[in-house]
Amino acid sequence: MKGYKVAAFIAILVIADQVLKIYVKTHFHVGESHAIAGNWFRLYFIENEGMAYGWKFGGEFGKMFLTLFRLAAVIYGVFYIQKIVRKKYHTGFIICISLIFAGALGNLIDSMFYGLIFEESSIDALNVAHIFPAHGYAGFLHGNVVDMLYFPIIRNATFPSWIPFWGGQDFEFFRPIFNLADASISTGIITLLIFQNRFFKTKNSKAGNVIETKTVVNDEVQVL
Numbered sequence: 001m002k003g004y005k006v007a008a009f010i011a012i013l014v015i016a017d018q019v020l021k022i023y024v025k026t027h028f029h030v031g032e033s034h035a036i037a038g039n040w041f042r043l044y045f046i047e048n049e050g051m052a053y054g055w056k057f058g059g060e061f062g063k064m065f066l067t068l069f070r071l072a073a074v075i076y077g078v079f080y081i082q083k084i085v086r087k088k089y090h091t092g093f094i095i096c097i098s099l100i101f102a103g104a105l106g107n108l109i110d111s112m113f114y115g116l117i118f119e120e121s122s123i124d125a126l127n128v129a130h131i132f133p134a135h136g137y138a139g140f141l142h143g144n145v146v147d148m149l150y151f152p153i154i155r156n157a158t159f160p161s162w163i164p165f166w167g168g169q170d171f172e173f174f175r176p177i178f179n180l181a182d183a184s185i186s187t188g189i190i191t192l193l194i195f196q197n198r199f200f201k202t203k204n205s206k207a208g209n210v211i212e213t214k215t216v217v218n219d220e221v222q223v224l
Contacts, residue, residue: 001091006081006098013102017180018109021146025114025129030121033150040153046177047121047144067111067141070104077101092191093199099188106181107145114143147177 028045035042049063081101084094115138119129129137138144154173161167192199 001085001094003082003085006085006094009095010098010102010105013099013180013184014106014109017102017106017184020148020180021106021110022131024148025118025121025146026131027128028121028148029125029128030123032125039155040151042150042152043148044150044177045121046147048147049144063111064141067108070108070111074101074105074108077104090199092195096188096192096199099184099191103181103183103185103188106179106184110145111143112141114146115139115141116143118143145179145181147179147182149179149183150177 024043024045028043030045030047033042033044077097077100081094081097084097114136116136117132118136119133120137121129151174152172154171157171157173159166159169159171
């Protein structure tokens with residue numbers, strides 16, 4: 001796979017992710033929801049202070065740590081993608097790594113810059129955040145990640161009483177709210193796990209398999 005194709009693929013993913021995030025951030029108030037396809041696919045605006053799918057980690061210190069970790073991962077990813085493209089790795093493997101890289105970069109942009117370039121979002125339906133205000137809502141590296149993709153395919157269900165721990169509790173699938181960057185990361189990782197044998201399979205030598213041994217072979221040893 002050519003390097004310029006990989007770069008274009010990553011750019012398309014990141015631009016699509018950012019366009020959707022900026023639109024939702026500047027047109028929705030926090031908690032606003034709109035049906036896209038019935039009740040099973042909705043745009044539901046929330047802001048995530050932590051990791052993917054709304055998980056949090058260690059308050060403000062944890063947030064800065066995650067942002068710096070994303071930054072380090074993206075920097076390393078640039079060199080790693082160059083390496084696997086140059087060495088002509090399997091196209092599927094390159095695509096998976098590109099998906100993961102694009103997702104990490106998309107969320108990194110939120111964490112690094114959104115606090116500087118946006119007003120704080122509100123639950124007030126009459127007030128939505130504006131871009132490039134006089135003062136942002138947070139400092140560098142402290143922006144919130146914008147999430148909006150919500151797929152409540154199964155709602156208002158209850159776990160059967162015989163299930164340990166969760167019996168009788170409310171059940172919903174799929175509960176997490178995420179974004180295109182999260183989806184890219186998850187798709188890349190899951191595809192890698194499923195097709196890893198295909199991506200990393202090796203070809204047997206035409207001369208057959210060679211078995212290394214420390215056994216001394218001489219005229220008195222019968223070789224079968």
